[in-house]
Amino acid sequence: MENKKTILAVEDLHVQIGQRMILHEISFSVTLGEIVGIIGPNGCGKTTLLNTLSGFLPVETGTISFNGEDIMHLEPYVRARLGVSRGFQHVGVFRDMTVEENLMIAIERAEKLPWWWKFSSTKREHVSRIIDAVLADVDLFSHKKSLAGILSGGQLRLLELTRLRLLKGNLLLIDEPTAGVSPILKNKLSDIIKKLVREHGHTAIIVEHDLKFLFDLADRIIVLVDGEKYMEGTPSEIRGDERLKKVYLGE
Amino acid sequence: MGYLYTQIARFFETSMLSVGVHITTSIAGIFFFGFPVAFSFGAYALVILIKNGFTLWIAFIITILLSVLLGLIFSLLYRRLSNDGFAVFTFASVLAFDSLIKSWDSLTGGVLGISGISRPSFARTLVALVILQGILAICVFIFEYTLLQSPFGRALRAHNESKIFLDATGIPASGIGSFAITLAVVLSALAGILAIWRIQFLDPSFGGIAILLQILTIGILAMKPKVSGLILSVLCIVLLPEILRFFPFPSSIMGHLRILFYSVLLIVLVKQLSTRYTSKKRFI
Numbered sequence: 181m182e183n184k185k186t187i188l189a190v191e192d193l194h195v196q197i198g199q200r201m202i203l204h205e206i207s208f209s210v211t212l213g214e215i216v217g218i219i220g221p222n223g224c225g226k227t228t229l230l231n232t233l234s235g236f237l238p239v240e241t242g243t244i245s246f247n248g249e250d251i252m253h254l255e256p257y258v259r260a261r262l263g264v265s266r267g268f269q270h271v272g273v274f275r276d277m278t279v280e281e282n283l284m285i286a287i288e289r290a291e292k293l294p295w296w297w298k299f300s301s302t303k304r305e306h307v308s309r310i311i312d313a314v315l316a317d318v319d320l321f322s323h324k325k326s327l328a329g330i331l332s333g334g335q336l337r338l339l340e341l342t343r344l345r346l347l348k349g350n351l352l353l354i355d356e357p358t359a360g361v362s363p364i365l366k367n368k369l370s371d372i373i374k375k376l377v378r379e380h381g382h383t384a385i386i387v388e389h390d391l392k393f394l395f396d397l398a399d400r401i402i403v404l405v406d407g408e409k410y411m412e413g414t415p416s417e418i419r420g421d422e423r424l425k426k427v428y429l430g431e
Numbered sequence: 432m433g434y435l436y437t438q439i440a441r442f443f444e445t446s447m448l449s450v451g452v453h454i455t456t457s458i459a460g461i462f463f464f465g466f467p468v469a470f471s472f473g474a475y476a477l478v479i480l481i482k483n484g485f486t487l488w489i490a491f492i493i494t495i496l497l498s499v500l501l502g503l504i505f506s507l508l509y510r511r512l513s514n515d516g517f518a519v520f521t522f523a524s525v526l527a528f529d530s531l532i533k534s535w536d537s538l539t540g541g542v543l544g545i546s547g548i549s550r551p552s553f554a555r556t557l558v559a560l561v562i563l564q565g566i567l568a569i570c571v572f573i574f575e576y577t578l579l580q581s582p583f584g585r586a587l588r589a590h591n592e593s594k595i596f597l598d599a600t601g602i603p604a605s606g607i608g609s610f611a612i613t614l615a616v617v618l619s620a621l622a623g624i625l626a627i628w629r630i631q632f633l634d635p636s637f638g639g640i641a642i643l644l645q646i647l648t649i650g651i652l653a654m655k656p657k658v659s660g661l662i663l664s665v666l667c668i669v670l671l672p673e674i675l676r677f678f679p680f681p682s683s684i685m686g687h688l689r690i691l692f693y694s695v696l697l698i699v700l701v702k703q704l705s706t707r708y709t710s711k712k713r714f715i
Contacts, residue, residue, distance in 0.1 A: 234599065235598075236595060236598075255598070255603065256595075256598040256599060257597075257598045257599075257600075257601050257602060257603040257604070260598065260599055260600060260601035261601040265599070266599040268595075268596070268599070272593070272595075272596040272599055273596070274588070274589045274592045274593070274596065275592065276588065276591070276592055277585070277588055277589065277592075281585055281588075284582075284585060285582070285585055285586070285589060285600055285602070286600060288582040288585075289582075289600060289601050289602065293582070295581040295582055295583065296577075296581070298580045298581065299577075299580070343600075347600065347601070
């Protein structure tokens with residue numbers, strides 16, 4: 181059996197907001213190239229878990245290590261620089277900026293471009309070529325100069341995923357990628373996430389309510405209920421589990 | 432001709448002051464109201480240092496360094512306070528600085544101020560000063576244009592939309608905000624130095640709410656990240672109240688009329704453009 185490297189290890193995580201304990205005793209690990217799905221009823225702490233992993237919420241107790249390094253006390257932007265890339269429930273693109281500018285922000289950081297790159301025709305062409313190629317991949321080329329705010333929900337998702345790809349992070353934390361997305365775009369999103377993981381070497385943790393989408397995509401599923409890890413297994417194990425039907429599907 | 436040169440000089444001084452408000456409030460969405468403090472601080476620091484025996488260039492360098500320090504203090508508070516708290520603090524700092532100047536007679540001359548401020552030898556006449564201000568204003572505009580084309584300019588615009596999304600791309604939102612505030616303070620202090628060389632008299636009315644009203648109006652008018660828009664806004668706000676001079680109002684109320692004009696314009700602009708300045712409610 182192939183022994184894959186652990187990219188993320190979460191141990192005994194407790195997260196408290198105000199007086200309320202949102203996450204209790206969460207432990208799991210993610211190996212390189214894996215797609216882990218997180219499901220659970222509303223309010224069970226799925227987004228809180230992603231916020232904690234990306235550094236936007238402080239941890240009460242527990243440890244989070246990324247690539248063997250303790251990242252518990254690092255600022256969100258430092259975690260992002262280390263390779264923890266984040267997609268948001270309400271789509272983390274800058275709507276008052278053009279599609280092209282949204283991607284430039286990622287390219288500038290990932291490629292460590294000098295501040296004066298826009299005044300160099302060679303560098304401008306280089307960046308333009310990258311942007312044209314990635315936008316063509318997701319059928320957004322015609323929107324290159326448009327404000328991101330005019331894109332549909334599905335197109336915004338595609339743009340966010342494209343930016344995550346350009347940021348070249350190792351670990352993608354994606355929150356409800358299919359929210360407000362048409363069935364045909366869901367397939368496309370699924371293909372893009374698979375491509376990011378299989379071809380570009382990313383690892384992904386995806387929070388999602390669309391079980392069919394997630395079961396087709398993920399290698400492993402973690403079920404959260406009331407802030408605790410309720411169960412964990414492969415999609416086929418989880419799909420057939422009677423307890424999940426009871427707590428999540430209400431059957 | 433003196434009147435014309437004075438208006439041109441006011442345009443250049445206000446331009447430099449407005450680049451700060453453009454970067455912080457218009458583009459980055461930081462509600463920083465400490466511009467009058469920095470404007471007065473620059474002028475007072477330079478004049479006091481020269482009065483205490485420093486040569487012009489040494490006094491100038493020390494003033495710029497002190498304004499950087501003032502900017503860093505504001506930046507530190509920006510990192511520690513909420514957006515609303517920071518806005519209130521910076522607004523209160525205008526009143527606090529005014530009280531400090533009025534009460535510290537031995538250093539600032541109190542309410543009577545400091546008179547007989549001489550211009551530097553290379554800008555002895557008003558025309559020479561206007562040329563110097565013009566050169567500096569052009570440099571500042573070119574600097575802002577370059578800044579807006581750079582990754583920092585895009586980060587400033589992204590900061591306005593969401594600090595969280597900006598952090599998630601690996602760019603420290605608090606660092607971007609701090610740099611913008613420090614830069615705005617230094618530019619305001621520089622504008623204060625140039626203004627005091629024109630007026631040659633310094634008292635507590637030099638910086639205050641009137642200046643704040645004026646540049647906030649410019650900041651709201653020039654909300655797009657374009658230098659050309661900023662230049663047009665400054666022209667409009669500096670020159671429009673001059674129309675009042677052609678009406679038969681007593682000269683004693685002209686200053687008050689100008690402030691009233693800015694206030695009414697600011698209210699109209701804020702009402703018309705308020706949606707652009709309302710914080711965007713986006714959740715993660």
